[in-house]
Amino acid sequence: MRVLITEKIAEKGIEVLKKEGLDVDVEVGIDRGELLKVINNYDAIIVRSVTKINEEFYQHATNLKVVGRAGNGVDNIDMDGATNRGIIVVNTPEANTVSAAEHTIGLLIASTRNVAQANAKIKNREWDRSNFKGVELQGKTVGVVGLGRIGGLVTTRLQAFGMKVIAYDPYITDERFRKYGVEKKERLQDLIKESDFITVHTPKTEETFGMIGEEEFKVAKKGVRVVNCARGGIIEEEALAKAVKEGIVASAGLDVLVNEPNTTSLLLDLDNVIITPHLGADTVEAQNNVGVTIAQEVFSALKGKMVPNAVNLPTLQYQELEAMKYYLKLGENLGKLYHQLEKEAIEKIEIIYSGAVADMETAVVTLAVLKGIFEPILKERVNYVNARLIAKNRGIAVTESKKMVNGNFMNLIRVKISTKNKEFTVAGTVFAKKDMRIVDVNGFVFDVTPTPYMLVANNTDKPGMIGKMGSLLGENNVNIATMQVSRKHKDKEAMMFLAVDSEVNKETLNIINKAEGILQIKFVKL
Numbered sequence: 001m002r003v004l005i006t007e008k009i010a011e012k013g014i015e016v017l018k019k020e021g022l023d024v025d026v027e028v029g030i031d032r033g034e035l036l037k038v039i040n041n042y043d044a045i046i047v048r049s050v051t052k053i054n055e056e057f058y059q060h061a062t063n064l065k066v067v068g069r070a071g072n073g074v075d076n077i078d079m080d081g082a083t084n085r086g087i088i089v090v091n092t093p094e095a096n097t098v099s100a101a102e103h104t105i106g107l108l109i110a111s112t113r114n115v116a117q118a119n120a121k122i123k124n125r126e127w128d129r130s131n132f133k134g135v136e137l138q139g140k141t142v143g144v145v146g147l148g149r150i151g152g153l154v155t156t157r158l159q160a161f162g163m164k165v166i167a168y169d170p171y172i173t174d175e176r177f178r179k180y181g182v183e184k185k186e187r188l189q190d191l192i193k194e195s196d197f198i199t200v201h202t203p204k205t206e207e208t209f210g211m212i213g214e215e216e217f218k219v220a221k222k223g224v225r226v227v228n229c230a231r232g233g234i235i236e237e238e239a240l241a242k243a244v245k246e247g248i249v250a251s252a253g254l255d256v257l258v259n260e261p262n263t264t265s266l267l268l269d270l271d272n273v274i275i276t277p278h279l280g281a282d283t284v285e286a287q288n289n290v291g292v293t294i295a296q297e298v299f300s301a302l303k304g305k306m307v308p309n310a311v312n313l314p315t316l317q318y319q320e321l322e323a324m325k326y327y328l329k330l331g332e333n334l335g336k337l338y339h340q341l342e343k344e345a346i347e348k349i350e351i352i353y354s355g356a357v358a359d360m361e362t363a364v365v366t367l368a369v370l371k372g373i374f375e376p377i378l379k380e381r382v383n384y385v386n387a388r389l390i391a392k393n394r395g396i397a398v399t400e401s402k403k404m405v406n407g408n409f410m411n412l413i414r415v416k417i418s419t420k421n422k423e424f425t426v427a428g429t430v431f432a433k434k435d436m437r438i439v440d441v442n443g444f445v446f447d448v449t450p451t452p453y454m455l456v457a458n459n460t461d462k463p464g465m466i467g468k469m470g471s472l473l474g475e476n477n478v479n480i481a482t483m484q485v486s487r488k489h490k491d492k493e494a495m496m497f498l499a500v501d502s503e504v505n506k507e508t509l510n511i512i513n514k515a516e517g518i519l520q521i522k523f524v525k526l
């Protein structure tokens with residue numbers, strides 16, 4: 001599989017990809033036209049904040065499976081475009097947050113104490129001690145907009161300077177404000193009115209773009225100092241320039257601009273504004289973290305594994321994912337059974353989680369079940385990203401429900417598939433954290449370990465059937481590894497699950513299908 005890297009990432013990350021056997025091309029700063037020309041040769045691309053992954057790009061990227069964002073913000077990536085095509089977008093949201101937080105503090109202090117301006121003077125051989133009076137941080141109020149990962153790190157660092165921190169973030173719980181010892185502001189305007197310093201740490205969204213603008217500067221304290229180390233335009237640039245000129249904003253420290261790269265911004269002409277060219281994540285540690293993490297994630301995603309930082313999937317922590325690994329596998333196996341045993345078009349899929357699994361992020365297991373259901377019958381790529389969309393496009397209703405207790409099992413996943421004429425149900429459990437079992441198929445009770453090659457047969461419950469099956473398979477050179485038989489009522493229908501060592505060909509299946517007492521036999525790949 002081939003990976004294209006279009007922006008600088010740590011050498012260590014590239015090594016990880018190569019070690020995993022991937023073909024890696026590094027084309028830092030590749031021309032856009034050239035990128036569009038070659039991208040159909042690649043299975044994955046790794047970018048930072050510069051490469052625009054948009055509709056035009058996707059139209060050329062016909063073989064792309066993964067977009068790796070070596071960093072945090074994903075505003076340069078069209079997420080719907082990726083999801084619609086089943087392309088997984090992964091990023092490294094934790095890997096550079098400390099660096100971004102530290103750069104924020106750097107900008108805040110540097111702009112408040114005129115570090116950059118005074119340095120420029122002295123480099124110009126001028127010893128000027130009269131034009132650079134700053135203010136102290138201690139005892140001042142700082143307003144943090146967005147109390148997420150970086151907002152939180154900035155908060156604790158500014159508290160160490162003796163600042164009072166107030167924050168505005170309508171999307172987090174009161175508990176998080178309490179945890180950080182931060183006063184919650186219900187309205188942005190209230191934060192603006194009370195702050196001596198304002199620092200923004202939200203993603204760039206429709207709501208946050210321009211969220212601090214002319215109206216906000218009207219109510220701000222005269223002499224407020226602002227920092228933006230998040231995304232250009234969260235503090236509106238023209239309004240900021242005006243507020244600086246009017247003396248409302250005493251200083252600004254910016255790491256980001258609306259248009260990047262940028263050497264013409266009107267903010268560059270203002271002495272009280274210091275700007276760094278998007279350096280928040282540029283530390284040795286952050287880049288090593290980011291590079292290695294993105295390489296591992298892109299590799300996992302290419303292998304079709306669930307990745308914790310997949311942006312267009314439910315979010316999971318590594319520990320959570322580890323704990324759920326076998327439920328995901330089981331869910332996929334349960335799903336895979338349907339179309340290999342049945343033909344009828346599905347109208348409804350109901351997934352019922354009971355016991356311990358019900359406490360987990362079951363939305364992801366549901367995706368695994370759907371992936372399992374569609375994979376055997378679709379030519380198009382089916383993965384965690386597009387499985388739900390595929391169900392929707394096929395007009396299939398998918399519901400998920402939870403029961404806290406479940407009779408005989410510590411945990412159980414039951415999948416009910418309804419068609420026009422019938423219902424197919426299959427259930428499975430995971431015990432000892434990693435032993436998967438299929439325990440029920442259409443009311444036939446089993447204790448079957450899913451294995452790659454299985455035969456599933458229905459037969460009349462009468463003497464000699466197990467022997468007959470064994471002989472027929474033996475005669476056709478199929479070795480049985482394990483076998484289980486289940487029946488609901490004596491002398492009626494029975495069901496067999498056989499784990500076999502290899503694929504079973506059509507001829508053999510035909511011979512067995514015709515045998516007296518065999519109602520049907522299907523080969524199933526799990």
Ligand SMILES: NC(=O)C1=CN([C@@H]2O[C@H](COP(=O)(O)OP(=O)(O)OC[C@H]3O[C@@H](n4cnc5c(N)ncnc54)[C@H](O)[C@@H]3O)[C@@H](O)[C@H]2O)C=CC1
Pocket residue numbers: 072073074093096097100145146147148149150151168169170171172201202203204205207208229230231255256278279280281282
């Ligand atoms: N300058 C640089 O090099 C870097 C910049 N960043 C940027 O920093 C920003 C923050 O990153 P993280 O803290 O990791 O993100 P995060 O997702 O952990 O936190 C963002 C917070 O903003 C809040 N938020 C969203 N909309 C809001 C609104 N309308 N009003 C108030 N709060 C709102 C969210 O509830 C969340 O708590 C992102 O824009 C990211 O791209 C991140 C790394 C490096």
Ligand SMILES: O=C(O)C(=O)COP(=O)(O)O
Pocket residue numbers: 048049050070071072073074096278279280281282
């Ligand atoms: O991670 C982020 O969100 C950043 O802004 C860092 O961007 P970069 O990878 O340095 O282009």
